[in-house]
Amino acid sequence: MLKPVLALAALALAGPSLAQTAAPAPSPADAVDADWRTIPDDELLVMTLRGGHQVFIRLAPRYAPAHVANIRKLAEAHWWDGTSVYRLQDNYVAQWGGGDDKTVLPPTVIANPPAEYEWSRYDGVTTLAKPNSYAAKTGHSADGWPLASDGKSAWLTHCYGMVGVARDMAPSTGSGAELYAVIGHAPRPLDRNIALVGRVVEGIQWLSSLPRGTADLGVYATPPERTPILSVRLASQLPEDERPHFQYRATDNARFAAWLKGRENRTxxxxxxxxxxxxxxxxxxPIRRRPA
Structure with missing residues (x-):
């Protein structure tokens, strides 16, 4: 056994060595600062529920311009204030908005915009190694949206957290007054049958953890079961010092390609x-809060 003085000396010698241990080398899949791009304020929807819980939704105006234009007008008119989350179907969707019979839309909102379910050009910058049952090719746009294609057309995919426009039977396309978020296993048969307009980037737990509805299709049987919506605003409508800021990870670089390869081949x-x-x-x- 070392004597006390010798033991202290040994610790003193060991201290700098331990402190100087090299940090793990960065992975080729790690993002650098330049890979993170800030989501514009007018492409971020902030929904505040009872209790002050907030759900943040990134909008996809490039892929659903007419529906997103409607959503912006509805937010600017405070249309959703006082409505509710009125449907929660297990392993499927949480739905909110006009289910409260608040059906009079602002005059500039188009009741049935063009069907923005698919488009002719696949603009993805990544392609996953294996096709799946729903598409010949899947990948990501440069700004991080999940895409699929059959070689003729392309579309956004119904992944967890994606936000779509509820509609009636065709030819209805939905105004955007009623929206839903996917809260379960990806319901990919909905692809190309309904307009996807965004993705929940934070706060999905305030939707996915709600009690399940007991009426048909998960609708709440009585109004008291619904979760009130206090407000829905574009971040651009909020005072500058209250605006949330999020960033998406760009996919058009070797670092994301390495990250994706790691997801395809877990080690x-x-x-x-x-x-x-x-x-x-x-x-x-990935999506993150913009660092202070």
């Missing part, structure tokens, strides 16, 4: 059998 010690591929809904581009 030991936990993963002992690599899958050799991944569903696009299990490889959504």
């Amino acid at each position: 030991p010690p936990f993963f002992t059998v690599p899958a050799g591929g991944v569903d696009v809904c299990n490889a959504q581009a």
Whole structure:
């Protein structure tokens, strides 16, 4: 056993060595500052529920311009204030808005915009290693949206947290007054049948943890079961010092490609059998709060 003085000396010598231990080398899949791009204020929807809980939704105006234009007008008119989350179907969707019979839309809102379910050009910058049952090709846009294509057209995919426009039977396309968020296993058969307009980037737990509705399709049987919506605003409507700021991770670079490869081939010690591929809904581009 070391004598006390010798032991202290040994610790003193060991201290600098421990303090100087090198940090782990960065992974080729790690993002750099330039990979993070700020979401514009007018592409971020802030929904405040009872209790002050907030759900933040990134909008996708490039893929659904007419529906997003309606959503912006509805937010600017404070249309959703006083409505509610009126449907919660297990392993499927949480739905809110006009289910409160608040059906008179602002005059500039188009009741049935063009069907923005798909478009002719696949503008993805990544392609996943394996196709899936719903599309010949899946990947990501440069700004992080999950995409699919059959070689003729392209579309956004119904992944967890994606936000769509509820509608009646065709030819209805939905105004955007009623929206839903996917809260379960990706319901990909909805792809190309309904307009996707965004993605919940924070606060999905305030929707997914709500009690399940007991009436048909998960609708709440009585009004007291619904969760009131206090307000819905674009971030651009809020005072500058109250605006939330989020960033998406750009996908058009080697670092994201390495990250994606890691998702497709998970490694030991936990993963002992690599899958050799991944569903696009299990490889959504990361979103983060913008650092202060």
